[in-house]
Amino acid sequence: MTVVHGPRPTAVPTRRLLPRTLALLAVLLASVVLAVGLGSVFIPPGEVLGALWRGLLSLGSSAELSGNDVIVWQIRLPRVVMGLVVGACLSVCGGAFQGVFRSPLADPYLLGVASGGALGATVGIVAGWPRSSIPLSALAFALAAVGTTLALSREGRRFPPTRLILAGVVVGSVLSAFTTFLILRGEDRARQVLAYTLGDLGFSGWRDVVTVLPYAVVGCGVLMALARALDTLQLGDLTARSLGVPVERLRLLVVVAASAATAAAVAYVGIIGFVGLVVPHLVRLVWGAGHRVLLPISALAGAALLVLADLLSRTTILSQVGVVTTLLGGPFFLWLLARGRSD
Amino acid sequence: MKTAFVSTILTAVLALSASASATTYPISITDDLGRKVTLKAEPKRVISVLPSTTETLCAIGACDKLVGIDDYSDFPQQVTKLPKVGGLYNPNIEAIVALKPDVVIVSQYGKLAEPLTQAGITVIAINPETYDEVFSKTLLLGRLVNREAQAKALVLKMRQDIARIEILTKNVVKKPTAYYEIDPTPYSIGPNSFMGVLLTKAGARNIIPASMGDFPKVDPEFIVKANPQLILGVDAKTVAARAGWNTTAAVKSGRVLSLPAGLDTILSRPGPRLPAALRGLAKLVHPELFR
Numbered sequence: 001m002t003v004v005h006g007p008r009p010t011a012v013p014t015r016r017l018l019p020r021t022l023a024l025l026a027v028l029l030a031s032v033v034l035a036v037g038l039g040s041v042f043i044p045p046g047e048v049l050g051a052l053w054r055g056l057l058s059l060g061s062s063a064e065l066s067g068n069d070v071i072v073w074q075i076r077l078p079r080v081v082m083g084l085v086v087g088a089c090l091s092v093c094g095g096a097f098q099g100v101f102r103s104p105l106a107d108p109y110l111l112g113v114a115s116g117g118a119l120g121a122t123v124g125i126v127a128g129w130p131r132s133s134i135p136l137s138a139l140a141f142a143l144a145a146v147g148t149t150l151a152l153s154r155e156g157r158r159f160p161p162t163r164l165i166l167a168g169v170v171v172g173s174v175l176s177a178f179t180t181f182l183i184l185r186g187e188d189r190a191r192q193v194l195a196y197t198l199g200d201l202g203f204s205g206w207r208d209v210v211t212v213l214p215y216a217v218v219g220c221g222v223l224m225a226l227a228r229a230l231d232t233l234q235l236g237d238l239t240a241r242s243l244g245v246p247v248e249r250l251r252l253l254v255v256v257a258a259s260a261a262t263a264a265a266v267a268y269v270g271i272i273g274f275v276g277l278v279v280p281h282l283v284r285l286v287w288g289a290g291h292r293v294l295l296p297i298s299a300l301a302g303a304a305l306l307v308l309a310d311l312l313s314r315t316t317i318l319s320q321v322g323v324v325t326t327l328l329g330g331p332f333f334l335w336l337l338a339r340g341r342s343d
Numbered sequence: 344m345k346t347a348f349v350s351t352i353l354t355a356v357l358a359l360s361a362s363a364s365a366t367t368y369p370i371s372i373t374d375d376l377g378r379k380v381t382l383k384a385e386p387k388r389v390i391s392v393l394p395s396t397t398e399t400l401c402a403i404g405a406c407d408k409l410v411g412i413d414d415y416s417d418f419p420q421q422v423t424k425l426p427k428v429g430g431l432y433n434p435n436i437e438a439i440v441a442l443k444p445d446v447v448i449v450s451q452y453g454k455l456a457e458p459l460t461q462a463g464i465t466v467i468a469i470n471p472e473t474y475d476e477v478f479s480k481t482l483l484l485g486r487l488v489n490r491e492a493q494a495k496a497l498v499l500k501m502r503q504d505i506a507r508i509e510i511l512t513k514n515v516v517k518k519p520t521a522y523y524e525i526d527p528t529p530y531s532i533g534p535n536s537f538m539g540v541l542l543t544k545a546g547a548r549n550i551i552p553a554s555m556g557d558f559p560k561v562d563p564e565f566i567v568k569a570n571p572q573l574i575l576g577v578d579a580k581t582v583a584a585r586a587g588w589n590t591t592a593a594v595k596s597g598r599v600l601s602l603p604a605g606l607d608t609i610l611s612r613p614g615p616r617l618p619a620a621l622r623g624l625a626k627l628v629h630p631e632l633f634r
């Protein structure tokens with residue numbers, strides 16, 4: 001056997017993992033049920049179920065939905081699914097970035113994806129492009145931003161983490177300066193840009209979900225497949241290399257996979273902050289730091305957090321999902337942190 | 344007929360009394376930033392940093408007092424040659440100071456007031472936000488620049504023009520329910536906002552209730568549920584691409600209208616072109632009345 005077993009620095013016994021995971025699954029299920037059942041328009045539970053059923057039937061036929069069925073099937077459900085996908089995706093990418101850079105401050109936006117996406121969207125909004133082309137512009141700019149970061153930080157065939165982080169910060173700042181410049185030039189559209197920057201799931205339809213899903217599945221799939229190598233990497237580059245982990249290739253693969261997934265998410269729902277940074281930490285406190293558990297559990301927790309946050313954003317005056325994720329996740333994280341200290 | 348007669352008399356009365364009512368300086372007012380400001384004498388050199396203020400000043404015969412305007416002021420034609428001093432949020436303070444204005448009229452937004460006051464320049468913040476404030480602030484500007492009679496006459500003329508349109512729209516039997524999108528986030532307008540009042544006066548029934556506020560961010564499912572008969576401020580293609588919106592009455596009957604470029608501008612300026620804005624809006628809501 002030459003398989004390298006990753007260390008589990010804060011290993012949690014398996015018998016204690018299961019109840020916690022079941023509890024998380026229950027929370028996730030409850031959030032989905034609540035999010036599909038509630039909204040700015042009240043629809044009785046029976047009707048919601050009927051709408052879901054008729055929606056499923058309409059997939060095969062050309063039957064037209066009407067009334068509340070349209071709201072549940074074409075507006076609310078895709079929004080919830082988009083929340084699940086993006087929440088899971090951001091959290092997995094955040095966890096992988098924190099692992100690959102061995103930095104607790106890393107989040108999926110570290111290498112300039114968000115600033116690139118924001119600039120792409122702002123260019124489109126200020127230039128008055130049709131709304132449907134804004135995500136494409138955001139996606140192109142987001143990927144170009146990460147490409148630039150990679151190109152700038154390259155040292156021969158290596159991508160040293162410190163250089164990557166520094167290049168990412170600089171690329172992000174420069175792009176943000178361009179965005180600010182454009183916002184000031186096109187003053188009357190400032191709110192649109194701001195709303196995008198704070199993240200919004202409002203107009204996510206099935207078509208958007210289907211567009212984002214492949215990026216998310218492939219990106220997060222690759223990251224989860226690399227979990228064992230990420231565990232080994234926590235011992236340091238040298239040790240990992242001596243244990244047979246191709247450190248440079250691993251780093252590049254994680255960056256590319258996470259960035260592609262994040263770029264797609266940012267392009268379609270804007271920059272939803274905090275989820276990718278805090279969910280992995282939260283999961284680490286409860287489930288331990290091994291990436292084979294951390295990444296899948298982060299996906300579940302992130303999905304639940306974003307769906308709940310979006311539900312609050314459309315039913316309360318906190319109308320931006322990014323604001324809610326922070327207000328919801330922040331105190332909970334601090335509570336966990338304080339609890340951990342007293343143990 | 345009766346309204347027209349009464350207003351003619353009013354105009355005459357006002358014109359008579361106007362000659363007697365010159366502003367006496369110094370004049371002190373509390374501006375929209377809540378500051379007490381005093382003008383010692385009639386201002387001869389005025390800078391306006393708000394397009395609607397520029398329009399109002401010109402409409403009350405004070406255009407020749409303007410020595411500088413913001414980047415967005417572009418009406419009437421004669422102001423376009425004046426020096427530009429930047430915008431509210433990126434003002435060129437040095438240029439403003441160099442123009443040696445007697446008074447700079449700003450809005451309550453932006454942060455021009457403090458640096459200019461420190462530079463020894465009189466700054467007054469005036470920006471109408473509600474429908475009624477358009478008239479009261481016009482009168483206030485008239486007093487400040489010694490054009491009180493002209494301001495009164497302008498307000499009267501505006502009210503007349505608006506009444507002429509309202510006579511048509513008020514008695515329409517079928518008033519369409521309408522959703523007015525001010526930006527595709529989507530944000531809309533409440534019935535008590537400046538544009539909301541105009542929408543109602545144009546003969547539409549706003550789907551946004553007053554309880555949602557003046558500029559609410561709206562959940563798309565709320566709009567689909569409200570099923571408006573008219574969608575304004577966004578083009579048909581964008582609306583058709585939104586999930587579920589093709590079930591609304593507006594889309595089915597092809598009543599999704601983006602605003603013509605000129606109308607968009609005057610609707611966003613609470614100034615003397617208010618009647619023109621209302622007329623443009625009423626034409627969109629009730630084309631049958633304006634054949």
